Amino acid sequence: MVAQACRVWPYDESLALAAVAYAPPGQTAIGERALRLVIAMLDAQSSDVLAVHEREIGEDAAFALLEGGVLLDTARYDLAQGTRAFGVVLRSSAPGPSCPDGRFNDELTLYVREGRALRPVFASHMDFWTRVRGEPCSWARGQHLVTEEAAFTIGVERGRRHGFADLRVTADVARIETTDGDEDRLVRRRASRIVRYDGTRYDVDALENGFFWTQAPEDE
Known part of the structure; x- marks a missing residue:
């Protein structure tokens, strides 16, 4: 077993939620495995499986899963009367490129129960970083370096x-400006976008692959 998370669902304490990632036999090289992720809703007393969803996760240079890399999100995602979603977060431990222009992590997927199945309805990374100006990996005297990082939260509209x-996806953005010899300057701001359900899942095109907060605000 590679990573796992399990807890009683606060929304209904007769139910438990579990997410387990494991590698097939013989696959041991971290960053090269074809992992299997099983998400389940169980009876909290008997541990009988009531609903399940399975998917494959391919590891590579940008994504690798270690112990502690699977988390459950049980915030109040009340999408419809009698329908509350829960989230599963995958947190990568891969080092990634040494000097990227941007990076992202913490992939959140929201699931709703439909009979014996758990259906994914929303997916987005929740943690981002980007280089705006300068070269953080080749520091030059007097250089002006600007980077931004953003953490997402989701609210129900x-x-x-x-x-x-x-759903309103809000980015809490921290802009850090560094000039050789001066103290860092930190500026915070917020940006948000609305995503809407298309009958199958939430259309996340408005999130610009997660980097909407680097663009000019737009009318919703």
Whole structure:
């Protein structure tokens, strides 16, 4: 077993949620495995499986899963009357490129129960970093370096589409400006976008692959 998370669901304490990632026999090289992720809803008393979803996760230079890399998100994602989603977060431990222009982590997927199945309805990374100006890996005297990092949160809106509530994705952005010989300057701001359900899942095109917060604000 590579990573796992399990807890009683606060929304309904008769149920438990579990997410387990494991590698097939013989696959041991971290960063090269074809992992299997099993998400399950269980009876909290008997541990009987009530609903399940399975998917494959391929590791590479940008994504590798270690112990502690699977987390459960049980915030109040009330998408419709009687329908609350829960989240599974995958946190990569891969080092990635040494000098990237940007990076992301903490992939969140929201699931809803439909009978014996758990269906994914939303997916996005939740943690981002980007280089705006300068070269952090080749520091030069007097260089002006600007980087930004963003952490996402999700709120449930009153508007609805195809029976499910709209979601507001808010980016809490920290802009860090560094000039040789001066103290860092930190500026914080927020940006947000609305995503809407298309009848199958939430259309996340508005998030610009997660980097919408680097763009000019737009009307919603």
